[in-house]
Amino acid sequence: AALDVRGVRVLPGYLDTPAQDRLVARLREVARAAPFFRPETPRGKPMSVRMTAAGRYGWVSDRRGYRYEPRHPSGVEWPPIPDAVLALWRDVTGLGRAPDCCLVNWYEEGARMGLHQDRDEADFSWPVVSVSLGDEALFRVGGTERGGRTASVWLRSGDVAVLEGESRLAYHGIDRIRHGSSTLLPQGGRINLTLRVVD
Ligand code: MD5
């Protein structure tokens, strides 16, 4: 059964354990081609989350700002989005259009992501889909104005969340990770996939 958290559609337990394991195997291949890196904020502070991506674009941040780039910082093109991820996007959105970017965020112990809006994309009428793998994460979502009321929900391994319509421009973030709450990832921590249409 789907949960509605301030307009975000959360699908608890969408992926069973074998499906999560298969996804992790595909992500290991993505990370081999495009290794995780730690982006810097435009002000030069390292983010606590490590990132990589698959697809036509990856999202990067450095002294020059936040943006989508067709290449990993090493200069290689991002690897293709795994078929299982594209199938999940089709199943949950029903769209004929594939996402351009599968951002892969890796949260180790203590990593977090401050409240923000996703607004580097050209068209906010496309949904954003997120897939949680590994350790549980406290996800916070508010409205479209900074400083408004927020609601929180724990996202667990295999959960999928869909931001569409009103909630597409909602402020959201990850307050904390329950380190060691899952054994899915051999290195521990949490991986989140964020699927987006970019342009
Ligand atoms: C994460 N990532 O878990 C978080 C939250 C990001 C980001 O916010 O920009 O990389 S993903 C939770 C989520 C699910 C569905 C839609 C939206 C967020 N959203 O666009 O608000 O690594």
Ligand code: FE
């Ligand atoms: Fe976001």
